[in-house]
Amino acid sequence: xxxxxxLLRLLPADFRAAYGEEMVRMLAARLAAASGPAARAGIRVxxxxxxxxxxxxxxxxPAPLSSSGRKRRPLAGFLADLRLDARYARRTLxxxxxxxxxxxxxxxxxxxxxxxxxxxxxxxxxxxxxxxxAERLVMVNSPYLNPDNRAEWLEDLPLAEAxxxxxxxxxxxxxxxxxxxxxxxxxxxxxxxxxxxxVRVGRGLMPGDHAPGAPPVALVREDFWRLWWGEPPAPGAxxxxxxxxxxxxxxxxxxxxxxxxxxxxxxxxxxxxxxxGLSLLARLxxxxxxxxxxxxxxxxxDRMATPERRAFVARIDASPVNxxxxxxxxxxxxxxxxxxxxxxxxxxLLLAVANVGSLWVGRGLGRxxxxxxxxxxxxxxxxxxxxxxxxxxxxxxxxxxxxxALAALAPALLAVAPDYLPRAENITLGWRxxxxxxxxxxxSALLFGVLPAWALARRAxxxxxxxxxxxxxxxxxxxxxxxxAEVAAALVLVVGAGLLARTYDALRPEDPGFRVEDRLxxxxxxxxxAYPEPADRLRFTERLLAEVRARTGDAPAVVATDxxxxxxxxxxxxxxxxxxxxxxxxxxxxxxRAVTPGYFAFMEMPMxxxxxxxxxDGDGAPLVAVVNESAARVLWGEGVNPVGRELTLEVTExxxxxxxxxxxxxxxxxxxxxxxxxxxxxFPQLPSGRFHLVVATPPGAPVGPAIVRQAARAVDPxxxxxxLAPLEQLVSWSVVVPRFQASVxxxxxxxxxxxxxxxxxAVLSQMIGRRRRELGIRLALGATGSGIMMAVxxxxxxxxxxxxxxxxxxxxxxxxxxxxxxxxxxxxxxxTFAGAALILVGTVLAAGFGPARRAxxxxxxxxxxxx
Amino acid sequence: MSVxxxxxxxxxxxxxxxxxxLVLLEGSSHGYQxxxxxxxxxxxxxxxxxxxxxxxxxxxxxxxxxxxxAPRGEDPEGRRRYVAxxxxxxxxxxxxxxxxxxxxxxxxxxxxxxxx
Numbered sequence: 006x007x008x009x010x011x012l013l014r015l016l017p018a019d020f021r022a023a024y025g026e027e028m029v030r031m032l033a034a035r036l037a038a039a040s041g042p043a044a045r046a047g048i049r050v051x052x053x054x055x056x057x058x059x060x061x062x063x064x065x066x067p068a069p070l071s072s073s074g075r076k077r078r079p080l081a082g083f084l085a086d087l088r089l090d091a092r093y094a095r096r097t098l099x100x101x102x103x104x105x106x107x108x109x110x111x112x113x114x115x116x117x118x119x120x121x122x123x124x125x126x127x128x129x130x131x132x133x134x135x136x137x138x139a140e141r142l143v144m145v146n147s148p149y150l151n152p153d154n155r156a157e158w159l160e161d162l163p164l165a166e167a168x169x170x171x172x173x174x175x176x177x178x179x180x181x182x183x184x185x186x187x188x189x190x191x192x193x194x195x196x197x198x199x200x201x202x203x204v205r206v207g208r209g210l211m212p213g214d215h216a217p218g219a220p221p222v223a224l225v226r227e228d229f230w231r232l233w234w235g236e237p238p239a240p241g242a243x244x245x246x247x248x249x250x251x252x253x254x255x256x257x258x259x260x261x262x263x264x265x266x267x268x269x270x271x272x273x274x275x276x277x278x279x280x281x282g283l284s285l286l287a288r289l290x291x292x293x294x295x296x297x298x299x300x301x302x303x304x305x306x307d308r309m310a311t312p313e314r315r316a317f318v319a320r321i322d323a324s325p326v327n328x329x330x331x332x333x334x335x336x337x338x339x340x341x342x343x344x345x346x347x348x349x350x351x352x353x354l355l356l357a358v359a360n361v362g363s364l365w366v367g368r369g370l371g372r373x374x375x376x377x378x379x380x381x382x383x384x385x386x387x388x389x390x391x392x393x394x395x396x397x398x399x400x401x402x403x404x405x406x407x408x409x410a411l412a413a414l415a416p417a418l419l420a421v422a423p424d425y426l427p428r429a430e431n432i433t434l435g436w437r438x439x440x441x442x443x444x445x446x447x448x449s450a451l452l453f454g455v456l457p458a459w460a461l462a463r464r465a466x467x468x469x470x471x472x473x474x475x476x477x478x479x480x481x482x483x484x485x486x487x488x489x490a491e492v493a494a495a496l497v498l499v500v501g502a503g504l505l506a507r508t509y510d511a512l513r514p515e516d517p518g519f520r521v522e523d524r525l526x527x528x529x530x531x532x533x534x535a536y537p538e539p540a541d542r543l544r545f546t547e548r549l550l551a552e553v554r555a556r557t558g559d560a561p562a563v564v565a566t567d568x569x570x571x572x573x574x575x576x577x578x579x580x581x582x583x584x585x586x587x588x589x590x591x592x593x594x595x596x597x598r599a600v601t602p603g604y605f606a607f608m609e610m611p612m613x614x615x616x617x618x619x620x621x622d623g624d625g626a627p628l629v630a631v632v633n634e635s636a637a638r639v640l641w642g643e644g645v646n647p648v649g650r651e652l653t654l655e656v657t658e659x660x661x662x663x664x665x666x667x668x669x670x671x672x673x674x675x676x677x678x679x680x681x682x683x684x685x686x687x688f689p690q691l692p693s694g695r696f697h698l699v700v701a702t703p704p705g706a707p708v709g710p711a712i713v714r715q716a717a718r719a720v721d722p723x724x725x726x727x728x729l730a731p732l733e734q735l736v737s738w739s740v741v742v743p744r745f746q747a748s749v750x751x752x753x754x755x756x757x758x759x760x761x762x763x764x765x766x767a768v769l770s771q772m773i774g775r776r777r778r779e780l781g782i783r784l785a786l787g788a789t790g791s792g793i794m795m796a797v798x799x800x801x802x803x804x805x806x807x808x809x810x811x812x813x814x815x816x817x818x819x820x821x822x823x824x825x826x827x828x829x830x831x832x833x834x835x836x837t838f839a840g841a842a843l844i845l846v847g848t849v850l851a852a853g854f855g856p857a858r859r860a861x862x863x864x865x866x867x868x869x870x871x872x
Numbered sequence: 873m874s875v876x877x878x879x880x881x882x883x884x885x886x887x888x889x890x891x892x893x894l895v896l897l898e899g900s901s902h903g904y905q906x907x908x909x910x911x912x913x914x915x916x917x918x919x920x921x922x923x924x925x926x927x928x929x930x931x932x933x934x935x936x937x938x939x940x941x942a943p944r945g946e947d948p949e950g951r952r953r954y955v956a957x958x959x960x961x962x963x964x965x966x967x968x969x970x971x972x973x974x975x976x977x978x979x980x981x982x983x984x985x986x987x988x
Contacts, residue, residue, distance in 0.1 A: 016922065020929065024903075027953060028921035031904045055920030063926065 006033070012053060015060035087395065094396040104368055105400065107767075108361045111760065112404025112449060115357025117411025118756050120442045122350035124412060126343045127438070128431035130336055135260065137201040138288055139331055141166075143295045144264070145285040145302060147326040148318045149309040152280050155193070158309065163301025165287035169196035172275060172283050173266050177532045177725055179245040180233035184725040186530065187229070188268040189246065191275035197224070199286055200263045202272075206237055207255030214254075215274045222273065223251035228259035229270035246271065248534030264335060265427060286331075295330050302326045335427045342746055345822055349501065349753045352494045354445060356760040359487045362453035363764060365397070366483055367771040390455070397454020398447065405446035412438060425741050484768040485804055492808025492845050493815060495754075495761040499841040500816040502747065502754040504823055504830055507837060509743040511829025517570055517736070518672025518680065520609040524732035525702045526568065527713045531694035531724060543624065543692040545720060550601070552716035553700055557708045561701040563607045566693045567598040569674040570736040574598075574681075581653040581662065582640050595636050596674055596681050597654060599688040605631070605669055607701070615648040615667030622666075622687040629687055630663035634671045636682035654684065656691065699732065746826060758844070762852040769801060769856035777863055785865035794861035801853030802846065809842045816841070879963040882934065883971055888919070888927050893936065893957055893965040900940035900956035902947070903928070928955060936961035 009032060013025050032052050039045045098105040136142060143165075150158055155170050162168050170193035178187045194215045197204075205227060214222050223244055230238060230253075242253040251273060262269060263286075275283075289298060306326035310318075318325060329337075413434050426432075529549075536542045546564045553562045567574050578594040579587055587593065605617040613634065622629050630652065632640070637647040651662035663686060671680035688696075702708045710729050717726055773780070780793055820832035830837065885893070895901060895909040906928075907919045931937040932955065940956035947954075957965070979985055 020925070023929065024921075024925040024953070026951075027903050028925060030951075031907065031921045031924075034904055051918060052920050052922075056922045059922035059926050062923075 009049075009052060009056070012056045012060075015056065017063050020063065086391070090392050090395040091399065093392065094399050098396060098399060101368070104364060108364055108400050109403045109407060111357045111360050111763065112401055112446070113407035113411060114756060114760065115354035116401075116405050116408030116442055116445050116449065118408075118753060119347075119350035119354045119445055120408055120412040120438055121414065122343075122347045122753070123441045124432050124434055124438045125426070126347045127441070128433065129426055129428050130340060130343055132428075132431055134332055134335070135201075136199075136263070136331070138291075141289045141291065141293075142199070142331040143287050143289055143298065143328055144331060144334055145287060145326065145328045146283070147302075147306045147309070148323050149306050149311070149314055149325065150283050150285070152275075152283060154309055155283060155285075158285060158305065159193070161305050161308075162285065162287055163305065164289050164293055164298045166290050167195060167199055168285055168287035169193040169199050170275060170283055170285050171196050171263070172280055173269065174281075175530055175727075176247045176271075177530070177535075177723065178271070179723065182233055184723045185233065186725045186727045187246065187270050188266055189271045189273060190263065190266060190269035191273055191278060191280065193275055196286065197272065199288060200261075202257055202261040204255040205258050207253070209255055210272075210274055215276045217276065219274070219277060221249055221251045221277065222254045224255045224257050224272040225253050226259060226261060226270040227256045230256060244271065247532035264331060267430075295328050295333075299328060302328055338742075339426060341822070342742075342826065345501070345826075346746075346749055346753065349498055349750055349757075352498055353753055353757045353760065354449065356491050356494055356757055356764065358449045358453045359491050360760055360764040360767060361400070361449070363484045363487045363768055363771075365453050367767075367775075394450070394455050397450040400454070401446035401450035402443075404449070405442040408446075409434065409439060409442050412442070425745050484772065488765055488768050488804045488849075489808040489811060491761040491764045492805055492849060493812030495757045495848075496809055496812030496841050496845050497816040497819055498750070498754040498757045499844055500812075500820060500837055501823060502750045503837040503841055504820060504827055504832065504834060505743060505747040505750055507830040507834065508826065508828045509747040512743050518610060518670060519569055520607075521570075521733050521736050523702050523704065525700045525708065525710065525713060526728070526730055526732050526735055527698045527700070527710075527717065527726050528728040529694075529696055529698065529717075529724060530727055533694065535721075535723060536694055539692045540624070542694045543689055545724070546601070546688070546692065546696065546698075548720045549698060549716060552719050553698070553713065556712050556716055557700070557706070560706065560708050561603070561607050563601045563604045563699050564688055564696050565598055565600040565604060565699065566688070566696050567596075567674075568697050568699070568732065568735065569672055574674050577655045577684075579640070579652055579654060579684075580658055583651050584662070587640075594655075595632075595639070595684045597656075597684050597686070599686045599691045599693060601688045604685070607699070608672075610672055611670050613668045613670055614646060615665070617667055617669070618685075618687045623689040626690070628657060628660060628663040628690055629666045631667045631669055631685040632665055633669050633680065633683040633685075635680050636684050637668050639682040652684065654686070657686075702731075743826070743828070758848055761845075762848050765801060765804070765849050765852040766856060769797065769853050770859075772800075773797065773856050773860045773863075780860055780863045781865040784863060790861035792861075793863070794857045797857035797860045798850060798853055801849050801857070805846045805849035808849075809845050812845070813838060813842065879960070879967040882936065882964045883968055885964065885968045886927065888923070889931055889936075890965065890968050892924075892927060892931065893961055893968075896937065896955065896957040897962065897965065900943065900954045902942075902952040902954050931955075931961065936964055 006029065010025075010029065013021055013028065016025075032048070035048055035052075036045050039048055133139060145162070147158075159168050159170065172191050174189045174191060176187055176189050178185045192210070194210070194212060197209060202224075204224060207224075210222070210224065213219060223246075225238070225244060237256065238253045243250045244253050245251075251271070257272065261272075287298075289295070303326055310325065531542055531545060536545060550562055550564065554560065574596045575598065576594055577597040581587075600618065602618040602620050602622065605612055612631075615631075617631060618629065632647050632652075637645065640652060641647050641650060647665045647668055650665050652665065653662045657663060663684075669685070672683075673680055674683060675681060698713070700708060700713060713729065714726060717724060783793065784790070816838070817833060824832050891910045891914075892906055895906050901909070903921065903924060907924060910919055911917050928937065932939070935958055937955045938958050940954040942952060942954050946952075976985075
């Protein structure tokens with residue numbers, strides 16, 4: 006009801022006076038007669054719409070001229086008036102260029118920031134996923150799902166309208182220009198239809214292609230084929246991947262894909278090949294969700310479980326079945342971050358609007374005479390409002406145009422977090438962003454221009470009074486309130502950005518426990534067909550290391566299966582320690598990696614006990630291991646010397662236990678509160694086809710990517726380098742999410758602080774301009790310049806403190822939305838709040854310093870003469 | 873000012889204005905009573921205050937309605953604003969009804985409403 010009364014103020018005063026009370030009573034009666042909360046809500050919504058409609062109709066109503074006999078043509082007359090208004094507005098605005106420019110630039114910053122963030126939210130979250138009925142697609146996997154029972158799973162999948170199996174692999178394709186790493190999407194029957202992939206050239210996968218023993222065929226993505234072959238495949242074209250030749254039967258469009266597998270350029274039937282992980286994709290009927298299917302899925306998983314598998318699942322504490330909506334799986338992790346950022350962008354626009362609104366009110370006071378004259382000459386209140394509205398819309402429109410140009414820089418935001426955002430390629434500045442900016446501009450114009458215009462026009466209709474001592478006090482109050490609001494809003498953002506920055510800081514171990522700088526990483530994935538035996542893989546790495554050393558003048562280099570803090574780590578169960586199984590309630594496994602001799606020295610990880618790996622720990626020598634402090638503690642207990650003990654890993658169960666030869670200091674391998682338990686094996690004893698080569702690249706040394714590429718090509722031109730990057734860059738992956746959040750919110754906050762400072766500066770300047778006369782009198786009566794200056798700063802400080810108080814209250818509640826993103830800091834961290842308050846007060850005082858000094862230097866005689 | 877007005881000058885009426893006049897033909901009434909009467913006669917209609925009073929205000933301004941006293945016994949505190957139809961309002965309502973009737977007749981002739 007209170008809101009309704011406020012809304013009634015939109016109606017003309019005489020109308021409101023005559024019927025306002027009646028209207029309120031009628032609505033109350035209606036609400037009382039309504040049957041329930043839903044009905045009451047409906048009544049409220051309709052009542053609001055009713056008032057808005059009536060207010061618009063009243064305000065746009067041509068003046069009641071019916072008695073004069075003038076023909077009424079409302080629309081044409083309206084448009085003609087609008088043209089006049091626009092012309093007049095343009096002239097008015099150009100007459101005050103600095104005001105206009107300031108307002109346009111401020112709005113451009115606000116609209117640009119918000120639109121930039123909108124393009125991100127729109128591209129990533131709002132645009133529909135590119136697969137038919139994507140909202141009903143569900144991904145299912147289970148430790149009880151395997152190639153042998155896949156058909157049964159598909160048959161019994163609860164609720165599913167359609168379902169197909171798929172998996173994702175990587176391999177090495179032979180192209181006319183050399184070996185290329187590719188992602189392969191082995192798919193079951195029906196998968197291309199489920200994701201709406203239409204073959205462009207050739208044919209799709211047929212049931213016969215999925216039959217047992219069918220020759221291997223592949224669908225290849227058009228962009229990939231064109232890149233390497235140039236022309237469309239001739240009939241009978243063949244693609245060789247990992248030594249297996251596929252008949253290329255069709256080309257898929259460049260946008261064909263599924264989930265995050267953007268690089269899956271080869272689709273092939275998953276039958277007749279060795280499959281490791283397997284997932285199912287199902288389409289649920291309209292109106293159902295993954296939760297409806299979950300009980301059925303759990304029952305199905307339970308039915309498919311074998312006793313051994315069940316024991317394994319219990320040991321590693323895995324869930325029996327996982328099912329996610331595709332959208333949730335892709336976007337769930339970034340959704341709340343992006344909405345928070347968009348909200349921050351909204352705050353920035355509000356700050357810009359507050360600044361411009363403050364300027365507008367100040368300027369409007371100066372135009373009272375002009376408006377009064379126009380009113381006296383017969384311009385109705387509505388006409389004046391429209392005039393001022395047109396001015397506001399013109400300014401906001403210019404701001405939006407400039408803001409869109411600023412928003413074009415949005416993709417630069419993503420540079421801080423490559424690969425973090427899914428669907429980042431959708432972030433474009435298109436017509437949707439344009440419409441959004443336009444909407445933001447109109448909303449802004451309404452806030453900063455139209456509402457004050459209403460007040461002004463009403464006042465203009467009154468006779469202009471003489472200049473009084475209280476002139477501008479109302480405006481001063483409004484502007485003071487705006488400053489408080491700006492400080493409060495900026496404080497909320499500063500607190501948010503501060504909390505995220507501290508999270509980033511907490512997650513970035515100061516000393517990760519290993520050397521990060523000056524290390525170049527080349528990642529390889531040897532294909533099983535070219536390198537079937539462990540000895541083949543070992544030979545490749547040995548030759549690779551030799552080639553690198555030969556070309557770099559013996560630069561240190563090592564090989565490791567996983568690198569710390571890169572987001573990847575192999576976890577492995579430990580079936581036995583010193584011949585005994587691990588206790589049921591204890592840990593089930595450790596993080597595992599195989600490394601070549603010299604790894605610990607190379608990574609600058611100190612050995613605490615025993616020794617590292619030596620060339621003697623080769624194939625055929627007794628199996629050895631190095632553990633870190635955490636592993637020693639977890640497996641043998643605090644303070645027990647692990648050297649000489651034995652443990653068996655999942656992968657060595659057939660070959661017997663590894664004997665621990667050394668203990669190395671803990672290092673961070675995954676982000677988190679503490680180091681994990683790690684066991685290292687000697688790479689020559691457990692060689693893997695998937696490994697990283699790490700080369701030292703001290704500053705000034707002629708070691709670079711080109712040399713590593715040459716070395717790899719010298720060993721085998723058929724092996725591509727999957728990834729080649731400095732270790733520093735790979736390590737940053739582990740903090741990429743908090744870094745993205747902290748840096749984007751930090752940038753937005755910097756803009757907000759800047760706008761708040763500008764607002765304070767403008768308000769104080771205007772206030773001093775208005776009070777020149779008073780200040781002059783005071784100075785003439787003996788006040789000192791510094792006293793005046795302090796008074797102005799005190800005023801600024803007071804506004805800042807009130808703003809900080811209000812903002813702290815809001816931030817206290819608002820930081821809850823960040824809670825899930827925080828680490829190592831609480832949402833109500835006192836240091837962050839105090840720091841933010843200091844920043845705000847400092848900003849306000851700094852912004853107020855210039856105007857305060859000017860106030861202190863007012864020359865009494867000149868001011869009084871000017872009057 | 874001696875402007876002779878003719879009932880036809882006011883046509884066509886806004887449907888809501890016509891409904892208001894129809895309700896008031898039965899005697900003076902205030903806003904909410906008018907709304908209830910309209911909504912009772914036309915299930916599904918929903919009249920909200922702002923636009924209702926705009927129409928009442930316009931009808932008053934054109935002399936089709938006049939302010940009226942509450943019927944005896946109703947609204948003893950005099951808080952409600954009662955309106956009643958003027959003779960001109962009555963003529964305009966009748967003219968509007970005739971206009972609508974003519975329209976319906978034409979619609980019938982065009983077989984728009986079937987043979988019923």
